[in-house]
Amino acid sequence: MTQLQALSKEELQSRLEELTKQYEDYQGENLNLNMSRGKPAPEQLDLSMEMLDLFDQHSTLHAENGIDLRNYGGLDGIPEAKQFFAQMLAVDTKEVIIGGNSSLTLMHDTISRAMFHGVAGGARPWKDEAKIKFLAPSPGYDRHFAICEHFGIELIVVEMQEDGPNMDEVEALVREDELIKGIWCVPKYSNPSGAIYSDEVVERLTNMETKADDFRIFWDDAYTVHHLSDEKIEVKNVLETAKAFGNSDRPYVFASTSKVTFPGSGVAAFAASEENIADAKKHMSVQTIGYDKINQLRHVRFFTDVISLEAHMEKHAAIIKPKFDLVYNTFREQLGNKGIASWSEPKGGYFISLDTPAGTATDIVQMAKEAGVTLTGAGATFPYGKDPEDKNIRIAPTFPTLKELEKALDVLCTCIELKSVEKLLS
Amino acid sequence: MTQLQALSKEELQSRLEELTKQYEDYQGENLNLNMSRGKPAPEQLDLSMEMLDLFDQHSTLHAENGIDLRNYGGLDGIPEAKQFFAQMLAVDTKEVIIGGNSSLTLMHDTISRAMFHGVAGGARPWKDEAKIKFLAPSPGYDRHFAICEHFGIELIVVEMQEDGPNMDEVEALVREDELIKGIWCVPKYSNPSGAIYSDEVVERLTNMETKADDFRIFWDDAYTVHHLSDEKIEVKNVLETAKAFGNSDRPYVFASTSKVTFPGSGVAAFAASEENIADAKKHMSVQTIGYDKINQLRHVRFFTDVISLEAHMEKHAAIIKPKFDLVYNTFREQLGNKGIASWSEPKGGYFISLDTPAGTATDIVQMAKEAGVTLTGAGATFPYGKDPEDKNIRIAPTFPTLKELEKALDVLCTCIELKSVEKLLS
Numbered sequence: 046m047t048q049l050q051a052l053s054k055e056e057l058q059s060r061l062e063e064l065t066k067q068y069e070d071y072q073g074e075n076l077n078l079n080m081s082r083g084k085p086a087p088e089q090l091d092l093s094m095e096m097l098d099l100f101d102q103h104s105t106l107h108a109e110n111g112i113d114l115r116n117y118g119g120l121d122g123i124p125e126a127k128q129f130f131a132q133m134l135a136v137d138t139k140e141v142i143i144g145g146n147s148s149l150t151l152m153h154d155t156i157s158r159a160m161f162h163g164v165a166g167g168a169r170p171w172k173d174e175a176k177i178k179f180l181a182p183s184p185g186y187d188r189h190f191a192i193c194e195h196f197g198i199e200l201i202v203v204e205m206q207e208d209g210p211n212m213d214e215v216e217a218l219v220r221e222d223e224l225i226k227g228i229w230c231v232p233k234y235s236n237p238s239g240a241i242y243s244d245e246v247v248e249r250l251t252n253m254e255t256k257a258d259d260f261r262i263f264w265d266d267a268y269t270v271h272h273l274s275d276e277k278i279e280v281k282n283v284l285e286t287a288k289a290f291g292n293s294d295r296p297y298v299f300a301s302t303s304k305v306t307f308p309g310s311g312v313a314a315f316a317a318s319e320e321n322i323a324d325a326k327k328h329m330s331v332q333t334i335g336y337d338k339i340n341q342l343r344h345v346r347f348f349t350d351v352i353s354l355e356a357h358m359e360k361h362a363a364i365i366k367p368k369f370d371l372v373y374n375t376f377r378e379q380l381g382n383k384g385i386a387s388w389s390e391p392k393g394g395y396f397i398s399l400d401t402p403a404g405t406a407t408d409i410v411q412m413a414k415e416a417g418v419t420l421t422g423a424g425a426t427f428p429y430g431k432d433p434e435d436k437n438i439r440i441a442p443t444f445p446t447l448k449e450l451e452k453a454l455d456v457l458c459t460c461i462e463l464k465s466v467e468k469l470l471s
Numbered sequence: 472m473t474q475l476q477a478l479s480k481e482e483l484q485s486r487l488e489e490l491t492k493q494y495e496d497y498q499g500e501n502l503n504l505n506m507s508r509g510k511p512a513p514e515q516l517d518l519s520m521e522m523l524d525l526f527d528q529h530s531t532l533h534a535e536n537g538i539d540l541r542n543y544g545g546l547d548g549i550p551e552a553k554q555f556f557a558q559m560l561a562v563d564t565k566e567v568i569i570g571g572n573s574s575l576t577l578m579h580d581t582i583s584r585a586m587f588h589g590v591a592g593g594a595r596p597w598k599d600e601a602k603i604k605f606l607a608p609s610p611g612y613d614r615h616f617a618i619c620e621h622f623g624i625e626l627i628v629v630e631m632q633e634d635g636p637n638m639d640e641v642e643a644l645v646r647e648d649e650l651i652k653g654i655w656c657v658p659k660y661s662n663p664s665g666a667i668y669s670d671e672v673v674e675r676l677t678n679m680e681t682k683a684d685d686f687r688i689f690w691d692d693a694y695t696v697h698h699l700s701d702e703k704i705e706v707k708n709v710l711e712t713a714k715a716f717g718n719s720d721r722p723y724v725f726a727s728t729s730k731v732t733f734p735g736s737g738v739a740a741f742a743a744s745e746e747n748i749a750d751a752k753k754h755m756s757v758q759t760i761g762y763d764k765i766n767q768l769r770h771v772r773f774f775t776d777v778i779s780l781e782a783h784m785e786k787h788a789a790i791i792k793p794k795f796d797l798v799y800n801t802f803r804e805q806l807g808n809k810g811i812a813s814w815s816e817p818k819g820g821y822f823i824s825l826d827t828p829a830g831t832a833t834d835i836v837q838m839a840k841e842a843g844v845t846l847t848g849a850g851a852t853f854p855y856g857k858d859p860e861d862k863n864i865r866i867a868p869t870f871p872t873l874k875e876l877e878k879a880l881d882v883l884c885t886c887i888e889l890k891s892v893e894k895l896l897s
Contacts, residue, residue: 082543084543085542093541094527094529094530095528097527097528097530098528101523101524102520102521102523103520104520104523114736115516115733115735115736116510116511116513116516116733116735117510117734117735118735119735145571145763146762146763147759147760149758149759149760150759153758154758157583160587161583161622172598195754307541307542307765308542308543309540309544309545309760309763309764309765310540310541310764310766328621331579331614331617331618332575333579334573334575334735335735336735337571337735337766338735338736339733340766
């Protein structure tokens with residue numbers, strides 16, 4: 046197939062008719078397919094079912110420090126869980142707090158505390174500043190943006206590149222504006238592009254001069270063990286690097302087992318400098334007596350160490366990699382060389398970032414929906430739901446079966462080409 | 472034994488010597504006993520161990536609405552859990568949100584949201600008012616007060632009586648001051664006195680005129696099923712009563728299974744008007760995708776209904792009632808008729824409120840500590856940790872064994888009498 050732009054008006058008209066017919070056929074099929082969220086497939090959840098065999102009424106539920114896990118206490122987590130996450134995130138056990146079931150909650154609560162009480166070493170609560178701002182490398186994760194929007198934090202879009210945010214932009218902004226207090230980062234297999242932060246980006250982020258002396262990097266290491274290729278990518282250790290530059294309090298690191306064991310019944314963790322940890326614990330002690338310690342032990346018994354975790358993640362990859370491959374193959378086959386789409390082919394994580402011609406994404410997502418295929422809302426990958434070029438669509442291929450995914454992709458490709466042809470004809 | 476006040480100086484001096492000798496003997500025993508927090512005893516936790524047998528790798532973990540509990544979703548809880556808590560709290564399922572493992576967290580987060588965003592129907596966020604205030608019926612629960620202190624909410628002490636707060640005081644305060652936005656209530660088996668709110672108090676609280684039109688009752692129904700006598704006390708339904716008076720948005724109700732199954736691994740719930748529920752969900756959706764649904768199902772499978780819950784709570788009572796009885800018997804025997812102590816004898820809950828002569832509580836708690844018996848800090852039952860009369864001590868008898876408790880009470884009674892004699896001699 047040639048680039049659509051090379052086609053004559055008549056050829057385009059004829060292609061439009063074919064595509065419209067095809068689209069109407071899909072509509073007739075009454076499809077109900079969903080590629081909107083990064084949800085593991087049921088087969089992935091089956092991988093962790095043996096975790097439910099670990100405890101029964103005869104189990105002794107004591108931590109290695111002797112505390113009865115069934116009772117109150119353990120504000121910052123059981124020692125075993127701290128060791129596990131410290132190993133996973135390559136930090137010291139003193140730099141870790143074990144949370145509840147959700148790293149999103151830890152991020153929300155961290156911002157909530159910063160707004161109301163300020164951060165460790167900060168001069169004042171962020172709410173007492175003039176309207177504060179965060180940098181939002183985009184396309185990015187809608188739930189990050191939603192937290193900021195919820196607290197009235199202004200989001201400034203910076204360009205997301207293959208190796209992280211455009212650091213020239215970032216440095217220029219934070220150097221001048223003391224109201225810029227933070228940046229959102231998904232350093233490995235970024236949502237949605239799969240970008241991997243380079244060593245240089247990690248160094249510049251942790252070393253750059255910031256006008257705000259209480260600037261924080263929100264380092265959402267959501268996909269740190271979620272590899273899709275044999276190459277198990279390592280991103281430079283942000284906490285260590287920040288320490289080396291004398292900015293140890295700058296990074297807040299978040300992770301969880303949501304896409305490792307059971308989303309909703311996993312364990313989340315927060316890693317940061319000891320000063321940040323002490324500050325967080327001071328506030329947390331007002332909010333809770335402790336998170337679910339039995340579930341913490343269940344997880345560390347299931348994964349004895351990071352080696353067994355890696356083996357487990359390979360099983361996840363075996364289930365979802367064929368889905369990613371199906372997306373790439375379908376896109377290449379149906380959209381390749383037509384000059385109407387480009388997409389990322391990430392080495393891990395949960396998403397593919399797809400760009401269609403400017404001004405078409407909203408219409409394409411709507412058309413797909415009307416044919417029974419639900420995608421992440423167009424614009425969701427940008428702050429305030431507004432993609433300035435209206436071209437980015439996030440593809441979440443993990444949840445549907447391969448068969449469902451194949452159909453959903455056929456519908457999507459038809460919608461993309463149809464809209465592109467319409468655009469060329471208009 | 473006669474009232475100490477009736478003794479001559481010589482008799483007091485001689486009694487002081489006896490008590491001092493006894494205290495020194497206790498010090499020589501190197502005791503390490505703890506009556507500081509309302510923790511269930513290990514035998515109580517054993518009652519719920521069969522909950523861990525309910526699921527294994529072959530279990531089907533779907534809710535009755537078909538959703539896969541292992542995956543993301545279920546922001547406000549699974550239908551079965553809503554039914555269970557709705558039945559327990561005598562509200563409609565539409566008036567319930569199921570939370571994580573802690574009702575304290577639900578209370579904290581509710582106040583945090585009110586501070587930052589205001590409450591449903593409120594004119595503005597509470598943080599944008601002049602310094603707001605809460606009423607704190609005292610003695611009361613230190614963790615309630617701590618939340619307010621954390622958010623800079625001023626606490627106004629009101630007198631706690633046997634049937635709830637002194638309503639004349641409460642009504643007079645809230646009628647005049649629009650900055651009073653809330654009141655803390657533990658309506659049944661109150662912490663620490665065991666007070667039970669009368670119908671009249673519930674009616675006056677829900678019907679009273681408040682200058683603030685966004686006034687809220689924080690109704691911590693922590694001990695709603697935690698009876699210690701055969702008489703299973705019912706407190707008038709606060710949500711229903713508020714509705715009848717046209718103030719349906721006034722109560723926020725909190726409860727959990729922390730002292731029913733496993734503290735830290737239980738399930739918490741929030742009940743309120745549908746408008747309040749909708750408001751809470753709007754904010755929660757930014758904080759979490761959903762709480763632990765597997766643990767919710769584990770609980771509703773363990774307790775099929777409120778009847779089986781009641782049977783379970785009777786087993787708890789059988790374990791802890793002898794401990795409460797030991798406290799009463801020891802106090803009667805060692806402190807009775809001496810004119811130096813009075814205490815509550817609650818029909819449920821986790822605490823006994825003990826009053827010693829004015830100005831002695833801090834010293835008594837310190838003396839007990841120096842003899843190896845840790846009590847709740849003196850003053851903890853009042854806002855800012857300051858008991859104006861320095862006389863209230865909270866007794867938490869559930870965690871120690873009967874043998875440990877017996878020794879701890881002997882030490883405590885010695886300290887009380889010793890300090891009282893010293894006071895009379897000074």
